[in-house]
Amino acid sequence: MIFEDIQKLVVKDEHRCLELKKTTGELQDGMHSACAFLNTDGGWLIFGVATKSLKILGQQVSDNTQRELAQALSGFSPVADVKPEYIDVPGRPGNQVVAIHFGGWKWGQLPYTYHGCPYYKVESTTKVMPQEMYEERLRAAKPEVFAWERQEADDITLADLSEERIRGAVRLGVERGRVPETAMSEVVESILSKWGLMKDGKVLNGAVALFAKQKGSYTQMALRLARFRGTNKNEFVDSARAEGNFFDLLDAGMAFLFKHLSQSGKIVGFRKEEHLEIPAEALREALTNALCHRQLEKFNLTPGIAIYDDRVEIENPGRLPIGITPENIKSAHISLPYNPLMAEVLFKSSFLENWGSGISRMVEACREQGVPEPEYEVMPGFVKIIFRKNSTTEKTTEKTTEKTTEKILSLISKNPHITTEELAQLCGMTADGVYYHTKRLRKSGILIRKGGRKDGYWVIVTKK
DSSP: OHHHHHHHHHHTBBTEEEEEEEEEGGGGHHHHHHHHHHHTTEEEEEEEOTHHHTTTOOOOHHHHHHHHHHHHHHEEEOOOOOOOOEOOTTTTTTEEEEEEEEOOOOOOOSOOOEEEOOEEEHHHHHHHHHHHHHHHHHHOOOOHOOOOOOGGTTTTOGGOOOOOHHHHHHHHHHHTSSSSSGGSOHHHHHHHHHHHEETTTTBBBBHHHHHHOOTTTTTTTTTEEEEEESSSSEEEEEEEEEEHHHHHHHHHHHHHHHSSSSSEEEEEEEEEEEEEOHHHHHHHHHHHHHHHHTTOOOOOOEEEEOOHHHHHHHEESSOTTOOOTTTTTTTTOOOOOSHHHHHHHHHTTEEEOSSSSSHHHHHHHHHHHTTTOEEEETTTTTEEEEEEEOOHHHHHHHHHHHHHHHHHHHHHHTTTTTTTTHHHHHHTTOOHHHHHHHHHHHHHTEEEEESSSSOOOEEOOOOO
């Protein structure tokens, strides 16, 4: 590097990849910026430039200066392989500019720290790296040490896993040609070991999330389900909570969506095609992604499905991969699963693809059915995908509510002493859902409840 190169670098002031210091008297602050470069896109750290005027002054560089610089550079972990350059400043005898280039961070590398603290760049500002980002990079660099799915499960043995679910995954994999046929006759322990879900005879967390018979102490193995009246969360129509492994939650979630979304059909050729108001394949892909790619180490957070009159929202605890945003997520990108062991098993069993094509398939399914493309929203601790209904669905929802109301009134007219639990069972709803409808009928004066909880009965004032 020569002096003219320095002039070209500093002409536009500091930015994301350039940090200027007047002298090495600001060495420690400069090392914080250097650590940020190493954890972001790389950049130049230059000593000997006045930060306000951008005048290149240089400084006297002694043996002691070089020793201090070498000592400061040794504070990085892992070791940063960099070499300072000393450039003479014309017209200022004895003065030199100290220029150091730092490479940028790549996915899969360990995050850098300086004296134990990680830094990163936000535009031209150096900041302490958030704990969540630091831990995610550790998991990516050393998944065998830090990834939740690779940790030994607490008090879980093979007997606690569902052999039926494991065999089912193998069978699907064989049918798709992703698993050899010989796996059909293998013992379960051998299958899980080959999938990386057992180690030294011990069951790992990833196996629990995929195949456990019961959630046990794994409180994150649950799915929140809700159908709201209107477009906000003020009134519940139905609410439930499913618990269990990945496959249990996927089944429960899809059943809830089919229960509360309108279906339509048309004759194509000699067969009838059934459609949900939002494509079932798109919803299934979104729910599969939410259940697989979430941050399972967060024991107090669970994914959820919320159905409104105008939209469906599926949310999962986690964050988008580095470099992926709600704005560019629909563009072509490589697959960066948060739980790669689980994702590989789901790929083998045909529940996931490993080319990052899931989003494009969701978009295409929505386009083919003429509904809006899915939207993404990032919230603190959660990623949400939103499927909006067509404007005609509000009328459909009203018709569905009307049919449910008629069914409840019909059952009550036949048996005024019928309980809420019995109504729920006969209507295929939860008790909360029945309560919502009977509450509306009582408010409108159509239905009256007389007597106590055990010996009470219903009175229909008028029927509409």
